[in-house]
Amino acid sequence: MHNLKIFIIFYLLGVFIISAQEINQFDADGERHGVWKKHYEGTEVLRYEGTFYHGKEVGTFKFYKNVGGKPILAATKVFNRSDNTADVTFYNDSGKLISEGEMNGKIYVGTWKYYQNNGKDVLTLEHYNDSGELHGERFVYYDNGELAESQYYNSGKLEGLSKWYSEEGVVLKEFVYAKGELHGPAKYFNPKGDLITEGQYKKGKKTGVWKFYEQGRLVKEKDFTYKPKYVKVNGKYKKTPQ
Numbered sequence: 001m002h003n004l005k006i007f008i009i010f011y012l013l014g015v016f017i018i019s020a021q022e023i024n025q026f027d028a029d030g031e032r033h034g035v036w037k038k039h040y041e042g043t044e045v046l047r048y049e050g051t052f053y054h055g056k057e058v059g060t061f062k063f064y065k066n067v068g069g070k071p072i073l074a075a076t077k078v079f080n081r082s083d084n085t086a087d088v089t090f091y092n093d094s095g096k097l098i099s100e101g102e103m104n105g106k107i108y109v110g111t112w113k114y115y116q117n118n119g120k121d122v123l124t125l126e127h128y129n130d131s132g133e134l135h136g137e138r139f140v141y142y143d144n145g146e147l148a149e150s151q152y153y154n155s156g157k158l159e160g161l162s163k164w165y166s167e168e169g170v171v172l173k174e175f176v177y178a179k180g181e182l183h184g185p186a187k188y189f190n191p192k193g194d195l196i197t198e199g200q201y202k203k204g205k206k207t208g209v210w211k212f213y214e215q216g217r218l219v220k221e222k223d224f225t226y227k228p229k230y231v232k233v234n235g236k237y238k239k240t241p242q
Contacts, residue, residue, distance in 0.1 A: 031055030046071040107132035116143060142167045166191055
């Protein structure tokens with residue numbers, strides 16, 4: 001009986017040593033290989049865990065926050081074995097979804113979804129190019145699921161028509177962008193959808209005649225055409241009426 005107890009103790013000790021040796025190991029080239037676990041410095045709180053294959057992350061990695069001395073899941077990354085991309089999911093401290101999408105290294109690529117506080121309904125839907133720049137359609141939603149904003153990006157800059165909506169789905173304003181600047185027609189509407197202001201932007205500034213309406217009737221016009229304060233006449237500068 002005594003010998004059996006000794007055998008069991010040494011057996012368990014051996015299993016523990018073998019298990020410990022299988023974690024946080026390096027290959028012959030000094031690259032991380034196999035299961036790795038890291039803790040926050042000076043604590044037993046897990047920081048991340050996952051598997052390396054000769055220095056490259058593969059499969060699922062889990063990353064944790066240190067909240068009151070306890071590891072709380074903050075993100076997961078599922079790595080592709082053939083390249084540097086990973087499917088990434090972020091969580092809040094309550095375990096609800098914050099966002100999810102694809103990353104290439106530290107760069108956001110492809111489609112990303114950001115969620116409302118309930119962790120279920122989409123707040124923002126956007127797309128990134130291979131350089132990590134916003135590219136393509138971008139949508140923002142109200143809590144009730146109605147569209148709040150619609151925009152288009154070209155290599156990180158707003159391009160073309162952008163719209164803003166009320167929670168009832170009524171268009172409130174429309175702008176046109178070119179290379180990230182307001183450039184083109186602009187319109188403002190009241191919550192009923194009636195036009196209240198319209199005009200033009202040129203390179204981020206109002207230009208030309210802007211019109212203002214009340215109950216569908218034109219009530220005011222304002223000319224934003226650039227007028228220099230002084231003009232040269234017969235070799236002399238003369239002040240112009242503004």
